[in-house]
Amino acid sequence: MAVATGHGGWCPVVRWDRYRAVKTATTNRPGGLRRIQAGQSRRIARNATPACARPLVGYSQNEHRLSAPFDKATQGRAKRALGKALGLTQFGVNVTELAPGAASALRHWHSHEDEFVYILAGEAVLITDEGEQVLGAGHxxxxxxxxxxxxxxxxxxxEPVLLLEVGSRDMRDEGHYPDDDLHxxxxxxQTPGFTRKDGSAL
Structure with a gap:
C-alpha cells in the first residue's frame, strides 16, 4: 500500500464541488500554465468523439450491494460508476461520496486487481493492517x-468526503475480508454475489 501527498512532473489539477461537474481545470504542462474554464470544457465534451458524462450525476452502482448485517458500514455511501456508464471494460472508475460515519467498504484486499483512491474533497481515515492514517483532499x-x-x-x-476510485477489472479477482466472515x-x-469464507451461502 502506498500513499502520496504531492505531485511529480505534471498532472491535471481539478477543482470539484459536491454536485456539479468540473468547474475549472488547470494543467501544469512543460512550458506554461493553461486554464480551461467551465464553458470551454462543456463545449469540448459536446464535440468530443468519446462518450462523455457529468461525473456526479445519475450513475448509481448497486450491483455489489451487501446484505445485512454486512451493509451497515457502508450506509451513507453513494457510488457513481463512471467507467460502466462510459462503456469501459478493462478498468473501473467510480466517484464515491461518503456521508459522515460511512465507509467506502468493509476492510478488504484483491487477489488480481490493483486499486487506486484519490481524495477529491473532505477528510477521511484510511484503515490498513498498519493502523490508521488521515487523508485530506489531494492525498x-x-x-x-x-x-x-x-x-x-x-x-x-x-462533512461529506468525495473520492475517486480506479481499479482494474479481472474476472479472476477474488475479494478477501480479513475482519468478516465474507468472501x-x-x-x-458476470454473477455478482458474496459467500461466507467456507463457500456457504450468506
Whole structure:
C-alpha cells in the first residue's frame, strides 16, 4: 500500500464541488500554465468523439450491494460508476461520496486487481493492517493486486468526503475480508454475489 501527498512532473489539477461537474481545470504542462474554464470544457465534451458524462450525476452502482448485517458500514455511501456508464471494460472508475460515519467498504484486499483512491474533497481515515492514517483532499493511496493488506476508508468527520476510485477489472479477482466472515468469489462482473469464507451461502 502506498500513499502520496504531492505531485511529480505534471498532472491535471481539478477543482470539484459536491454536485456539479468540473468547474475549472488547470494543467501544469512543460512550458506554461493553461486554464480551461467551465464553458470551454462543456463545449469540448459536446464535440468530443468519446462518450462523455457529468461525473456526479445519475450513475448509481448497486450491483455489489451487501446484505445485512454486512451493509451497515457502508450506509451513507453513494457510488457513481463512471467507467460502466462510459462503456469501459478493462478498468473501473467510480466517484464515491461518503456521508459522515460511512465507509467506502468493509476492510478488504484483491487477489488480481490493483486499486487506486484519490481524495477529491473532505477528510477521511484510511484503515490498513498498519493502523490508521488521515487523508485530506489531494492525498491518494494505492493497493497492488495480491498484497494481503485489508483496507477501507471511513469518514469520521462532520462533512461529506468525495473520492475517486480506479481499479482494474479481472474476472479472476477474488475479494478477501480479513475482519468478516465474507468472501467475494471470482466472476463477480458476470454473477455478482458474496459467500461466507467456507463457500456457504450468506
Amino acid at each position: 491518494c493511496a494505492g493497493f497492488p493486486a495480491g498484497v494481503e493488506n485489508g483496507h477501507c476508508i471511513v469518514n469520521r468527520s462532520d 467475494c468469489p471470482a466472476g463477480r462482473y
